[in-house]
Amino acid sequence: MASYELACNLPGNEANMENMVRAADPEAVFGTGSADYRIEITVSGTKEGLTCRGWIGGRQTAEVTFTDREIGDPRYGMDAFAQRQKEMVRKGVLLLLQRTGRPVLPWGILTGVRPSKIYHYLRDLGFSPAEVKEKLEDQFMLGPEKAALLAAVGEVQRPFFQKVAGRISIYVGIPFCPTKCHYCSFASYPLTTHAHLVEGFLTALAYEIEEIGKVLTRLGLTPATLYIGGGTPTVLSRAQLGDLLARIHRCFPLAELLEYTVEAGRPDTLDRDKLKLLKDYGVTRVSVNPQTLNPRTLARIGRQHTVAQLEAAVALVRALDFPCLNMDMITGLPGETEEDWDYSLEKLLAYRGENITVHTLAPKRAATWDFSEVKGEIAAERVAGWLEASKQRLHTAGYYPYYLYRQRRSVAEQENCGYTLPGREGIYNIIMMEERATVLGLGGGGMSKWVDPVNFQVSRTPNPKCPATYRERIKELVAEKVAKLMASVN
Ligand code: SF4
Numbered sequence: 001m002a003s004y005e006l007a008c009n010l011p012g013n014e015a016n017m018e019n020m021v022r023a024a025d026p027e028a029v030f031g032t033g034s035a036d037y038r039i040e041i042t043v044s045g046t047k048e049g050l051t052c053r054g055w056i057g058g059r060q061t062a063e064v065t066f067t068d069r070e071i072g073d074p075r076y077g078m079d080a081f082a083q084r085q086k087e088m089v090r091k092g093v094l095l096l097l098q099r100t101g102r103p104v105l106p107w108g109i110l111t112g113v114r115p116s117k118i119y120h121y122l123r124d125l126g127f128s129p130a131e132v133k134e135k136l137e138d139q140f141m142l143g144p145e146k147a148a149l150l151a152a153v154g155e156v157q158r159p160f161f162q163k164v165a166g167r168i169s170i171y172v173g174i175p176f177c178p179t180k181c182h183y184c185s186f187a188s189y190p191l192t193t194h195a196h197l198v199e200g201f202l203t204a205l206a207y208e209i210e211e212i213g214k215v216l217t218r219l220g221l222t223p224a225t226l227y228i229g230g231g232t233p234t235v236l237s238r239a240q241l242g243d244l245l246a247r248i249h250r251c252f253p254l255a256e257l258l259e260y261t262v263e264a265g266r267p268d269t270l271d272r273d274k275l276k277l278l279k280d281y282g283v284t285r286v287s288v289n290p291q292t293l294n295p296r297t298l299a300r301i302g303r304q305h306t307v308a309q310l311e312a313a314v315a316l317v318r319a320l321d322f323p324c325l326n327m328d329m330i331t332g333l334p335g336e337t338e339e340d341w342d343y344s345l346e347k348l349l350a351y352r353g354e355n356i357t358v359h360t361l362a363p364k365r366a367a368t369w370d371f372s373e374v375k376g377e378i379a380a381e382r383v384a385g386w387l388e389a390s391k392q393r394l395h396t397a398g399y400y401p402y403y404l405y406r407q408r409r410s411v412a413e414q415e416n417c418g419y420t421l422p423g424r425e426g427i428y429n430i431i432m433m434e435e436r437a438t439v440l441g442l443g444g445g446g447m448s449k450w451v452d453p454v455n456f457q458v459s460r461t462p463n464p465k466c467p468a469t470y471r472e473r474i475k476e477l478v479a480e481k482v483a484k485l486m487a488s489v490n
Pocket residue numbers: 176177179180181184185186187188230231232265266
């Protein structure tokens with residue numbers, strides 16, 4: 001573990017520099033005084049051109065100087081100037097760290113969850129896809145594969161922005177699962193210990209759906225997409241699931257819905273009756289998530305379902321003719337070898353799900369696992385290669401990437417990427433990641449994102465993840481949401 005002392009002539013860059021150091025050295029600690037390294041960054045210049053000078057001292061020493069005249073391009077406004085200063089600070093830090101032996105980062109100075117936002121920002125300014133790709137490699141220091149991936153995803157997404165412009169989408173969170181997977185850091189309460197909270201939670205959710213439904217109808221707002229996620233919504237009993245779907249159907253104006261997704265992540269929660277309910281209520285996209293097709297790994301990660309249950313669930317989804325089946329996988333799971341990964345991918349491809357989402361394991365503190373204990377079993381140095389090979393394999397099988405995001409602490413600093421067969425993009429995923437349209441978040445852990453349709457500024461209001469807290473605060477949460485909804489149309 002190395003300690004760092006950071007200094008920059010531009011005020012307000014402490015967190016910016018720390019984020020960059022942490023991306024290159026996840027164990028870094030920060031302070032002043034007797035740190036192992038001191039990094040100093042100076043950015044100077046005008047809108048005609050900026051120069052960054054960086055120096056690292058301590059255990060090792062290096063210097064960098066680079067200039068950016070590109071910011072003088074008239075397509076950039078003055079807000080871009082401040083942003084570019086920050087980007088140059090990060091680039092200075094990363095160059096210094098690389099010159100003193102830290103690994104090259106595949107996503108360069110893009111340390112955030114949504115690297116595609118920068119792609120759309122530059123395209124909106126009027127730069128061509130080729131120009132943006134070049135900038136991603138030069139200014140943002142992305143590896144050529146990641147720059148190409150981002151450009152491909154960005155161009156697939158842009159037509160969808162028009163389709164959902166000015167329209168809301170709805171997320172409903174059901175924060176329960178049968179049991180908790182060892183790696184999971186989501187809002188997920190296992191029924192084994194929290195079943196007593198389900199009825200109270202559903203009562204509160206019913207109230208939220210009814211109140212929000214009334215306002216949507218009054219304001220003439222018709223959702224573009226609806227997504228029931230979690231947790232595992234299909235962990236509810238048939239009666240509970242039926243009530244929920246019926247209420248949604250009755251309360252929300254769904255006549256112009258483009259897509260209706262239900263996460264059914266754990267195949268052992270599915271049966272024909274539940275899936276028939278989903279189908280009857282107009283669900284168009286179902287997500288059944290094996291994460292791995294390797295029985296040994298399934299047991300190792302605590303999924304507590306079998307491959308046979310997955311196969312039975314997929315067969316039911318196909319028999320009921322849902323337009324879109326999504327299946328999630330995770331790369332970098334403990335104990336997995338290249339053969340395991342290839343085996344899972346080939347098995348998964350055989351199901352021919354319309355969407356396949358390839359995640360990279362992200363060891364989080366909120367998970368049940370103490371990742372320091374399984375770290376030695378994770379093939380971190382191989383994961384980037386597996387992902388690149390998977391991209392080629394998926395391409396050969398007719399899939400292309402349509403959305404992506406990154407998580408902090410992802411193994412080998414990789415990404416999560418959704419692939420699709422032609423014309424089957426999961427629209428909600430694009431909306432959620434790119435934040436070009438408002439999403440109302442209902443239920444446990446539901447995050448409402450209020451997007452300004454002109455400048456795409458986002459403000460967030462979260463529902464509590466805890467089902468008991470959600471129930472206690474439901475009136476106040478709904479009142480706040482209703483007030484924001486009313487304000488958003490005035
Ligand atoms: S099924 Fe999904 S949400 Fe539930 S515990 Fe496992 S990873 Fe978490």
